[in-house]
Amino acid sequence: SCDFVFVSDSLKDRVQRFVVDAATQASDHQPVAVSIG
Numbered sequence: 001s002c003d004f005v006f007v008s009d010s011l012k013d014r015v016q017r018f019v020v021d022a023a024t025q026a027s028d029h030q031p032v033a034v035s036i037g
Contacts, residue, residue, distance in 0.1 A: 003029050011036060 017035040024030055
C-alpha cells in the first residue's frame with residue numbers, strides 16, 4: 001500500500017508532481033515524493 005501525503009488548501013494548487021516508488025522491497029509501504037512549486 002502507498003503512504004499518504006496531505007496538503008492544505010493553500011498548497012494544493014502548487015503540487016506539481018506526485019511519485020510512488022513501487023520498486024522498493026523494504027517494507028509493506030511504498031515511499032512517495034511530492035514536488036511543490
